[in-house]
Amino acid sequence: MRKTDSKKRHLHGDKVFHIINYTILTLTLILVLYPLYFIVIASFSDPVAINNGQIRFWPVGFNTLGYQRIFENRDIWRSYGNTIFYTVVGTTVNVILTMLLAYPLSRKEFVFQKPFTVLIMFTVYFQGGLIPTYIWINQLGLYNTPWVMIVLPAINVFNVIIARTNIENNIPEELHEAALIDGCNHFTFFRRIVMPLSKTIIVVLMLYYGVAHWNEFMNGLIYLRDKGLAPLQLTLRAILLQNQVSGLGDDDSMIEQQKAAELIKYGVIIVSTLPVLVIYPFLQKHFEKGIMIGAVKG
Amino acid sequence: MEKVTKVKKRSFVSRVARDWQLIVFCLVPIAYFFIIHYVPMYGVQIAFKEFVPSKGIWGSPWVGFEQFRRFFSSYMFKPVIKNTLTLSFLQILISFPMPIIMAILLSKVPNKRCSKFAQTVFYIPHFISIVVLTSMLYIFLSPRNGVVNNIIRFFGGEPIFFLGEPHLFKWNFILSGIWQNTGWNAIIYISALAAIDPALYEAAKVDGANQWKMIWHIDLPGLLPTIMMMLILAVGRVMNIGFQKAYLMQNTQNLVASEIISTYIYKVGLLDTQYSYSAAINLFNNLINIILLVSVNRMSKAITKHGVF
Known part of the structure; x- marks a missing residue:
């Protein structure tokens, strides 16, 4: 990195620049x-305090009533569980399929390397x-089943490109040649060398796919009719944007719902x-790499 | 290059035989692309038909360009196209330069710890779901008790129902997008800046250049290939404003300004079950995108020698 410039050369213009820069960045942080x-x-x-616009820097009328209601709400927990399922199973499938495809596409000599790359880029x-x-999803019988949430976004093309570029850059060709001489086939090479050396990129893929599953809304809206299958984001929308809170009993009036x-x-x-x-700070140092690798090849 | 020519001497069949293991790797992933992405392309033909569910895609009668004609002459055509283009042009004009500015400003912070911390904080909004983002807009912009309107009231103004005013929709959309994505989108520029040779800055300093000059003569030229690449992709997405956010931000009051192509496709198709009509609008939209992408890429290659493909 650049050395900080010596003080005597610190031009007046630079001082102004740094003051402006720090001010802008601090305001942006806030x-x-x-x-x-x-x-x-x-x-x-206290909702009353929020309503009166009293909340500025500290909680007013500290209480945990809201959280207690959330813990009692069955809709929230069911959809929370659904989303955990979609995220865990979905991300596992994502990462396996992405790595399976990324490896052959990273092999320059592979007879279908070009055609397959074009085939996936076209989509x-x-x-x-x-x-x-x-x-088509209806004909496949996936409509209104949990599997639609896993099968439909099973592979993301950009993540394949990121993983492929990472394998190309991270695993030296000599290693591959040496392994071949030792009688290693592609399957063992993938298992013994590629996967262990791709830990960083696998973490990146898990983060990207995991967050996408966690925040998924559209597929649930289109393909899931049953409330019992609804992912978290659909329930959130009902509560946050449509003021619908169920689970209070059958005779909830509009006003009661709104209050809740x-x-x-x-x-x-x-x-x-x-x-x-919560997981974000732990993965933070890994995921930037992902974007940077992707950026190289676009 | 030599390697490739050497390999090409082998016959295709022998290469397939040699690479059978790699083909096994691809079996499931490529099957996925065929089943989930390519088979539905066969269904695009319903854009030229009048889809009758009982007859299926194949058996439904052809109607030529009737669905397209209907869309072009529909009273929704103009507003939907206009709303979509308004949002995307504002995005390119206002949102697009933001990450570039942020990356440059961050790179000028002498204390690397500070800039790293700021960067980490700026990423956070990217991980918030669109549902939550939209509800935060409703919370902060609420005319009754939202923070923004409290400030307006404090200065003696009248509260504004930001999310209900059609002419404000685009600003809610654009500004919340800037809030959510600027930090994340800056990563690519930050890494491009890190790749610039530090000797250039040293030399510039010796020549007495100040920070502004360095931005103009070193940072921006260094970022140009990345900027062009991102710009091409952005223009290629001009008609592809995300469905989710517009859909979630819609309400009955702002609908005149917030109905865009993707939300219209959804409503016409799945809520009104006009399958063929919806598919036709979708296809039209997709083709415009491809035409835009290819022509912008051509233009960029001709002018700056940089393209995405």
Whole structure:
């Protein structure tokens, strides 16, 4: 990295530059963090205080009533469980299939390397579209089954490219040649060398795919009719954007529902986003690499 | 290159036989692409038919370009196209330069720990789901008790129902997008900046260049290939404004401004079950995207020698 310049050469213009720069970045930090912080303190505050606009920097009327209601809400927990299932199974399938495809595509001598690359890239630019896919998923019998959430997004082309480029750059050709001389075939080479040496990229893939599954909304909206199969984001939408909180009994009036939604919405945001934000710092140093590798080849 | 020519001397069949193991690797992934991505392409033909569920895709009668004609002459055609283009042009004009600016500003922070910390914080919003993001907009912009309107009221203004005003929809959409994605999208530029030879900055310093000059003469030229690549991709997506966010931000008051192609395709297709009509709009949209992408790529190659393919 560049050395910090010596003080005597510090031009006046540079001082102004740094002051402006720090000011902009600090304001941006506040702009990014404050909304998130507000949700956290509001989730512990009295709804009346929130309503009166009293919440600024600390919770007002500290309580955990919202969280208690969330714990009692069966819809939230069922969809939470569904999303955990979709995320765990889905990400496992994603990572296995992506690595299986990335390895052969990283082999320059592979007879189908070019055709297969073109074949998968084409799907980025041209798709059947909503209705043809919808009709086909129905014919396959995947409509309104949990499997649609796993099969439909099973491979992401950009992640394949990232993984392929990573294998190309990280595993020296000499290693492959040496392994071949030792009588190693592609299967053992993949298992013994490629997979262990691709730990970083596998973590990156897990993060990318995992977050995508966790935040998935559209496939659930289109392909799942049963409430029992609904992923978390669909339930969140009902509570946060449509003010529908069920599980209070059959005779919930509109006003009751709205009140309940008002009480739990901040807590629901926290509870639903927490898993992603908790694993995030641990994976943080890995995932940047992913984008950078992808950036090289686009 | 020599290697390739050497390999090409072998016959195709012998190469397939040699690579059978690699083909086994590809079996399931390629089957996925065929089943999930290519088979539905066969269904695109319903855009030229009048789809009758009982007759299936193949048996439904052909109607030529009737569905397209219907869309072009429909009263929704103009607003839907206009709303989509408004959002995407604003995105290219305003959202697109933001990560570039952020990357440059971050790279100018002398204390690497500080810039690293800031970077980490700027990524966070990217991981928030669109549902949560939209509900945060409703929370902060609420005319009754939202923070923004509290500030407006504090200064003696009248509260504004930001999410219900059609003419404000585009700004809600664009600004929340900037909030969510600028940090994440900056990564690619940050890594491109890190790849610039530090000797260039040293030399510039010796010549007495200040920071502004270095940005103009070193950073921006160094970023140009990346910027061009991202710009081509952005233009190729002009008609592809994401369904989720627009759909979730829609309400009855702002619908005039928030109905875009992708949400219209969804509503016409799945809610009104006009399958063929929806598929036709979808196909039209897809073709426009491809045409845009290819022509922008050509233009970029001609002007700057950089392209994505």
